[in-house]
Amino acid sequence: MTKPLLPEDWLAKISRFQVATTSKLRGQHKGSHRSQRFGASLDFSDFREYHLGDDVRQVDWNVFARTDKYFIKRFLDEQEMRVHILLDATKSMSNPAKWTFARQLVASLGLMVLGRDDRLSFSVVQNDRKPPFRRKGAIYRRAFLHMVSMIEEATYTDSFTKGALAALPKDSTVLFIVTDGLEAIAEWEQLLKRLPRFAGDMRIVQVVTQEELAPPYMGDVRLLDSETAQNVNVTMSTKVVEGYLARRLAHEKEFTAICQRFGVRKLQVKVEDGLQTAIFQQFIKAHWIR
Incomplete structure (x- = not known):
């Protein structure tokens, strides 16, 4: 044997x-490493103001209720x-x-x-x-x-x-x-x-x-x-x-x-x-x- x-x-x-x-991650597929780009992972990063063309599903309506302004959530991309x-x-x-x-x-x-x-x-x-x-x-x-x-x-x-x-x-x-x-x-x-x-x-x-x-x-x-x-x-x-x-x-x-x-x-x-x-x-x- x-x-x-x-x-x-x-x-x-x-x-x-x-x-x-x-080193910068080269893979374009979903992984377990945080890159410097933003994507659709579950790790929240910050907010930014809504711009025409942004996905309305990313609008945080709780923030809108408090500020009367449209903000979208940004999440850390994982590669x-x-x-x-x-x-x-x-x-x-x-x-x-x-x-x-x-x-x-x-x-x-x-x-x-x-x-x-x-x-x-x-x-x-x-x-x-x-x-x-x-x-x-x-x-x-x-x-x-x-x-x-x-x-x-x-x-x-x-x-x-x-x-x-x-x-x-x-x-x-x-x-x-x-x-x-x-x-x-x-x-x-x-x-x-x-x-x-x-x-x-x-x-x-x-x-x-x-x-x-x-x-x-x-x-x-x-x-x-x-x-x-x-x-x-x-x-x-x-x-x-x-x-x-x-x-x-x-x-x-x-x-x-x-x-x-x-x-x-x-x-x-x-x-x-x-x-x-x-x-x-x-x-x-x-x-x-x-």
Whole structure:
């Protein structure tokens, strides 16, 4: 029997939370978020004088009886948030612990969105391109969790940054990209500068492992390149490890800088810290959920 992607009590834990954003809501359908426009919800805002052409059903006759003037009621409009989640399925994500953790993050975010009557879309950058998941409402939570659970392997053979744009819708309020961020900085630049066309609030969840941050190997080892499947014989001396750490740190600094340059928020989460730390500490502290 396949092990469940999320703990049994996880849905109850995340049901209290929702995705937080200050971006303008793009959805035109009824939702649970107050927009800056006025509409026909049950949340009263204020009065304004009646003008020719206004709906007479909105006239407040109690105010007319007191003032002998016509005023109509205004109500806060409620709109849906549209959230898209994009998952990196390149081979560098194929480490079992990293891949499971990335899908757990995707599932948790998606369940939050669906539970709040917002519209969720989800896509994976993979060789076998499939139509994105697009649903609204808590009734689709089980279907979404099943879909994410069934994505068994990360086997995409091309660059994630080159394949990402084709998998994105252009009508999102919030865009989450779940990736390890290992593509070249020049490739990230080409992707990030185009993201504002797809969403107002752009976020990257960078999934890393302790092994990637600080390799524990010493001596002669044979490493397998997950992207090319080639074996590489390496003598892991202190100098080699220090060189790796320096290159990784330089990549992280450039990655963070380019995200800031294009208005993309980035949060690095470590697999070994666990799902609860990522969701209930890091995401809340970053004001990504509330």
